Amino acid sequence: MTDPTLDDLRDESNWLEWRARAEAVPALVCGDLVTTDQTRAEFIEGSRLLRLDHKVRAGDGGRGPTPVQLLVADVLNAGRFMNAIFEPRRTTKTTSVQAVLLGRCTVRDDYQVGWTMLTTGAKASERFRKDIVAPIERLYPNPKTRPMTVNVGKGTEHLAFPNGSYLNVYTPNGDGFRSGGFDAAFADEGGEADVDLSLDISLAVLPTMDTKIGAQFIVAGTGGRVRAGNLLWDTLQDPAANVLWHGIPETTDPAELEAWEPDEQHPRARMREHIELVHPGVGYTTPLDAVKRNFDKMPREQFLREYGGQFGTEGASDVLIPPAWWERAARDDQPTSPPRDAVAALKVHHNGTCASLALAWEVDDTDLVSAALELDGLVDPARRRVIWLMHWQTGTDQLANTVLTHLRRRPHVPLVYDAFGHTEAIALQLKKARPRPLLIEARRNDIPVSTVKLLQGLEANTVIHYRQPEMDRAAAVAVKRAFGNYGTFRFGPPARDPDADVTPLEAAALALHHLDERAPSSIRPEDAVQF
Incomplete structure (x- = not known):
């Protein structure tokens, strides 16, 4: 026309x-x-x-x-x-x-x-x-x-x-x-x-x-x-x-927003593609070159607000995980154990008031709904994953020993941790253990990337979690908190309760992210042996 x-x-x-x-x-x-x-x-x-x-x-x-x-x-x-x-x-x-x-x-x-x-x-x-x-x-x-x-x-x-x-x-x-x-x-x-x-x-x-x-x-x-x-x-x-x-979804991989086009430093960047996809004025009232010019001049967070259809994160008080997503992903039973290729992650509250040890692994979780989705090609059964809070405690007393005990029972499971504050202090204690457990220090960029991956999995209905009070409470209050550059973010406590505990989500997200580097498994949770 x-x-x-x-x-x-x-x-x-x-x-x-x-x-x-x-x-x-x-x-x-x-x-x-x-x-x-x-x-x-x-x-x-x-x-x-x-x-x-x-x-x-x-x-x-x-x-x-x-x-x-x-x-x-x-x-x-x-x-x-x-x-x-x-x-x-x-x-x-x-x-x-x-x-x-x-x-x-x-x-x-x-x-x-x-x-x-x-x-x-x-x-x-x-x-x-x-x-x-x-x-x-x-x-x-x-x-x-x-x-x-x-x-x-x-x-x-x-x-x-x-x-x-x-x-x-x-x-x-x-x-x-x-x-x-x-x-x-x-x-x-x-x-x-x-x-x-x-x-x-x-x-x-x-x-x-x-x-x-x-x-x-x-x-x-x-x-x-x-x-x-x-x-x-x-x-x-x-x-x-x-x-x-119209806008770029907030669940977009932050690495895709780092540059206009892929380059040597930003191989996954594709901002131009996102703008062409979601900006309804490009090609009519706005030339793409004009948007590119502003991308080059503006701070990334401002560009995403102006041209990417996103809001800033100051004073974020809205829950980041839609309750409907979380409820859809819930399972009423509890797993007996993860398989050998599970990944563990540790996160200690920034005040040291509590700590979470979470695991992630892949499963064959076919039920009637999942089977229908798989037949329709809407869900890849090989990518359905579990997140599970294996241990949660108040404070950090004996935390290193407790984590080490869990890792000793499954020596093939690596532990991911971020090198910040109390979490790093516990990791330093674990490094002194003999034999030393498999430890992976998360890169700074892993934190916003892992947050996005968990949100994407919940949105796509490819992530499963088991009903656990601490995990459910974290999902009910976690909000978007700015972290790093390019408008990236992490799970954070709401402004009304800055000491709220979201460590279960933070640990689960890191474990899920690092699961990509492990070999896939097709073991059902109920078929695994006691951990």
Whole structure:
């Protein structure tokens, strides 16, 4: 399909065909989509007022709305109260929302819109003048013949339509919203809002919509540094919200994000490939070269927030492991022993208050569900793995002797440890033992890589765990904590409980990661001898 004109998009089949190009881009979340004759007419009118049919796109030289802009419109047109549009930079998400709201103001009587940018009041005014007022003045140079009144007075910026509709621009606080009643409130650059601003906007806006049928609160933006209490992040996590979110999955191997293309130092890097796969604006509004230029100049964590559809890890309070994944992977029985080719890993709490010794090994765990998945080619039976907490204790008293006793019973099992703090101190004691156990010092990069591998295994349903109180508690509270470069992370305690114990997960993840270097096994847990 060649670029459709605005008139072409009035036809539902043309609209759906053009939108399908955006639907082909893998989304982390894509909520309900609705298109009707009226919603298409509204978006087309808004696009006309913004002169999208005249502006040349930087990515392909075309004109008119892009496929993802139709996708944004149809997410909003599904009519949910809470809405989050979390898209990479240069996806024209703001323009898409503006087109929808301008069109509604034109078509619907008495439609009231409040819009702000959660950066500065000056920025909101600037964007109003450049994004909305400038194209309208180009279309209608004579104020007397314009189909709306334009007011650019500082602090009173608005559009007033003859049908009683208004689009008002406010500074980024709740004061302007409190006195109004809105059919739609649009908070742009939601990722930039701190906790206080997020709360102020929410408390101010939400009551203004109580008496409005079909009211909508729309939060859009790119990833911010802080998650906890951020308006955009909280809306993304709201199960009642309609969400559109494109980005690089957080479970992506960090080594793939280290460079634009594979090179001698970064043989597994493939950032270009990820961007081409998940950025719905590349090739339309954004040339790939422009993204590459910013990749070269930006710190990696910032690039992933701006262009990779990821949030920063400051104040992360959301649980990293979805409860549904953990429950699906659970087994009610307990293993009798791991096979010879299991891998053990040790992790001591950073305060030395507790310690975990975990194991990982491969199994033939075929059940009715697994067998069906294997027949469908969705699960590779050779890659189903167990993680098991073999020992957990408070403190570190006699920990080295306890670990050594377990390793003596299975001399072929290596012990992986990270050389940090209390864990390294225990490893130094083990090194003095004779005969010395098989010890593997984890590299620094193994920690974020192992975290990602465990998440990937749980997501793909290729990791099994047994119900154990300490492991289950860790999975219920572990959050994302920044570690190293390139936006990498590890399991960490939540901000509300910085001393929480996540060592069972940390140890299990390291054991699972180093299992790759061991020969596979097909022994069932119940067939193994007592450990």
